[in-house]
Amino acid sequence: MSNQEELSIYKVLKKIGGKSEEHLRNLVQSILNDDDVIQFVKQALDHHSKKLGDLQEYSEVIATQLNVPSKKDIRNLSKLIKQIEEKVDDIDEKLLTGSPRSIDTVDNIIGGMKDRLQAATDYKETDHDLATIQKLLKMQAILDPEAFRPIKTKLVKREKNDD
Helix, strand or coil: CCHHHHHHHHHHHHHHHHHHHHHHHHHHHHHHCCHHHHHHHHHHHHHHHHHHHHHHHHHHHHHHHCCCCCHHHHHHHHHHHHHHHHHHHHHHHHHHHCCHHHHHHHHHHHHHHHHHHHHHHHHHHHHHHHHHHHHHHHHHHHHCHHHHHHHHHHHHHHHHHHC
């Protein structure tokens, strides 16, 4: 193959590539200018974002049932850790100054932190106990539905009275 033939093949390929690129650009532009396509994509994205929200909600429910921390739990825990770190820094600073008033303040801060940590632990245990009770009640309702008929009747009457 001669040099001249290679140049002509290159020119032909370049011309075909340029026309293909122009045709593809026009096709994409016409699709992007079509209102129906834009509306379809918008609906698909809305549907997708709703499903992602549902999936996040379901993952939190499953994490709770498996007693595994969810993303939200970890975020809340990191906030608490950050607050504790800031308070520890304040305590260090006050201890370095060494005044009796600052030591009393440090004791108060430590007592408050202990109370908050205990309250958070109690809340988590109570939440877990409630979830366990709900599971047991659901299992009992499945095994012996007649035992829950009076309760169900009272709830239905209460709902009717609320309306």
